[in-house]
Amino acid sequence: MKKKDSSPYHHGNLKDALVEEALKMVKTDGIQSITLRELTTKLGSSRSAIYRHFSSKDELIRAVIQAGFMQLDETISPFLISNDTVLARFRNMGEAYIAFALTNPNIYRMIFGNEVQTQREESCDIHNEENSGGFQHLVALLIEGQEKKIFKDDDPILQATYVWASIHGLSNLCIDGHIHVQDNIEALFELSFETIIKGMKF
Amino acid sequence: MKKKDSSPYHHGNLKDALVEEALKMVKTDGIQSITLRELTTKLGSSRSAIYRHFSSKDELIRAVIQAGFMQLDETISPFLISNDTVLARFRNMGEAYIAFALTNPNIYRMIFGNEVQTQREESCDIHNEENSGGFQHLVALLIEGQEKKIFKDDDPILQATYVWASIHGLSNLCIDGHIHVQDNIEALFELSFETIIKGMKF
DNA sequence: ACCTGAACACCGTTCAAGT
DNA sequence: ACCTGAACACCGTTCAAGT
Numbered sequence: 001m002k003k004k005d006s007s008p009y010h011h012g013n014l015k016d017a018l019v020e021e022a023l024k025m026v027k028t029d030g031i032q033s034i035t036l037r038e039l040t041t042k043l044g045s046s047r048s049a050i051y052r053h054f055s056s057k058d059e060l061i062r063a064v065i066q067a068g069f070m071q072l073d074e075t076i077s078p079f080l081i082s083n084d085t086v087l088a089r090f091r092n093m094g095e096a097y098i099a100f101a102l103t104n105p106n107i108y109r110m111i112f113g114n115e116v117q118t119q120r121e122e123s124c125d126i127h128n129e130e131n132s133g134g135f136q137h138l139v140a141l142l143i144e145g146q147e148k149k150i151f152k153d154d155d156p157i158l159q160a161t162y163v164w165a166s167i168h169g170l171s172n173l174c175i176d177g178h179i180h181v182q183d184n185i186e187a188l189f190e191l192s193f194e195t196i197i198k199g200m201k202f
Numbered sequence: 203m204k205k206k207d208s209s210p211y212h213h214g215n216l217k218d219a220l221v222e223e224a225l226k227m228v229k230t231d232g233i234q235s236i237t238l239r240e241l242t243t244k245l246g247s248s249r250s251a252i253y254r255h256f257s258s259k260d261e262l263i264r265a266v267i268q269a270g271f272m273q274l275d276e277t278i279s280p281f282l283i284s285n286d287t288v289l290a291r292f293r294n295m296g297e298a299y300i301a302f303a304l305t306n307p308n309i310y311r312m313i314f315g316n317e318v319q320t321q322r323e324e325s326c327d328i329h330n331e332e333n334s335g336g337f338q339h340l341v342a343l344l345i346e347g348q349e350k351k352i353f354k355d356d357d358p359i360l361q362a363t364y365v366w367a368s369i370h371g372l373s374n375l376c377i378d379g380h381i382h383v384q385d386n387i388e389a390l391f392e393l394s395f396e397t398i399i400k401g402m403k404f
Numbered sequence: 405a406c407c408t409g410a411a412c413a414c415c416g417t418t419c420a421a422g423t
Numbered sequence: 424a425c426c427t428g429a430a431c432a433c434c435g436t437t438c439a440a441g442t
Contacts, residue, residue, distance in 0.1 A: 011406070014405085014406080035435085036435065037433085045407085046407055046408070047435090048406090048436085048437080048438085049406055051437085052405060053405095056435080056436085109316050112374065112375075113315060114311050115234070155389070155393070158386070159393065161375070161381050161390055162372070162390065162397055165371035165375050165381075165394070166367065166368045168371040169367035169369070169370040169371025169374065170364075170367040170371070172370065172371065172374060173314075173367050173370060176316050179367075184360070187357070188363055191357070191361065194401075195361075195398070195401035196401060197401075198400065198403075199397035199401025200401075213424080216425080237414085237415065237416085239414085239416090247425080247426085248425075248427070249416090250417085250418080250419085250425090250427090254425070259416060405442100406441105408439105408441075409438100409439095409440095410437100410438085410439090412436080412438100413436090414435090415432100415434070415435105416433090417431080418429105418430080419429085420428095420429090420430105421427085421428095422425105422427075
């Protein structure tokens with residue numbers, strides 16, 4: 001079990017522990033399940049200690065959102081910079097993306113939901129280089145595809161945004177049950193990827 | 203101003219009035235702004251009266267979501283069944299859809315958000331014929347396009363789902379500020395529509 | 405940089421009693 | 424089919440006082 005620190009009045013790294021534990025709670029029970037009372041009880045700290053590190057619950061949630069966003073980013077990035085062909089990398093990324101959303105619906109919902117007003121520009125905007133290497137890698141992949149005459153010569157940033165939006169839309173509709181094609185959900189992905197690639201072809 | 207009913211103990215149609223007023227609150231201030239206390243105060247009814255019509259706040263919200271979904275549906279449906287060409291109808295629908303989302307971000311977020319667990323199958327599933335004429339019309343449009351050799355011969359329901367997901371993804375990312383291409387947001391839509399249509403071409 | 409413990413305003417929900 | 428009014432448990436947030 002966890003050992004106490006030298007003093008009962010000091011937690012090892014409360015700020016990170018709060019974010020980590022909150023992300024766990026989101027993952028299993030959704031963002032609505034986070035209450036500061038339960039969160040601090042689980043960590044064995046006091047409620048008011050939170051306000052040493054975050055000015056409000058919303059600010060804490062923003063940190064949790066950012067942590068979740070980085071998990072998604074780390075899941076998809078490797079597929080974009082592998083040694084596979086352009087089209088294989090594209091497809092593998094898409095499958096990994098949707099798999100993440102289906103496996104972690106609560107985290108995905110939190111990231112792209114809007115229960116907390118975030119300054120996306122500064123946290124988990126997909127264009128933010130610091131947090132979204134994935135988007136940058138996607139842009140690079142599309143540029144490579146354009147150079148190899150696989151993809152149409154369009155603005156690669158707009159192209160990447162369109163791709164992201166399409167895959168995001170699929171993920172979003174699937175995990176929130178707006179579509180019920182469960183029997184042939186793979187057929188939906190197959191059709192979607194093919195249509196996207198055909199639409200962007202040189 | 204509003205006249206009282208014959209008896210102060212009977213509201214004209216409290217159930218509908220609650221949903222209507224709640225939808226207004228969502229539209230201007232977002233779903234988070236709805237509290238039963240404020241809602242009933244605005245209508246001049248008592249708090250407990252709500253429970254004559256809804257078993258909980260969540261059940262009320264579900265009715266509000268459904269009402270919002272029908273507004274979206276009524277906005278886009280006319281464009282799908284107009285006298286224009288297949289491609290014009292397709293494009294006009296897409297533009298109307300995104301325009302609705304940009305004009306009513308709070309309503310759009312509520313519809314496709316997940317702050318309240320809904321049984322989508324019974325309320326605002328896009329496949330639900332009762333509430334989503336738009337989706338049915340989109341399927342019909344795609345079938346017409348296939349017959350006229352404009353679109354590829356794919357399962358029209360999967361095709362329609364892919365189209366919906368793409369436009370939904372664009373709307374969603376735009377209103378939540380995950381993308382900041384505000385300067386050329388029209389260019390993004392232009393590229394998206396062209397890519398989608400090209401991807402589905404015969 | 406934490407702790408305890410109390411307090412505050414706000415929330416959804418319930419209930420007893422009236423009309 | 425409503426009303427009033429009180430109560431309940433829960434919430435985020437603040438604060439005074441300690442270590």
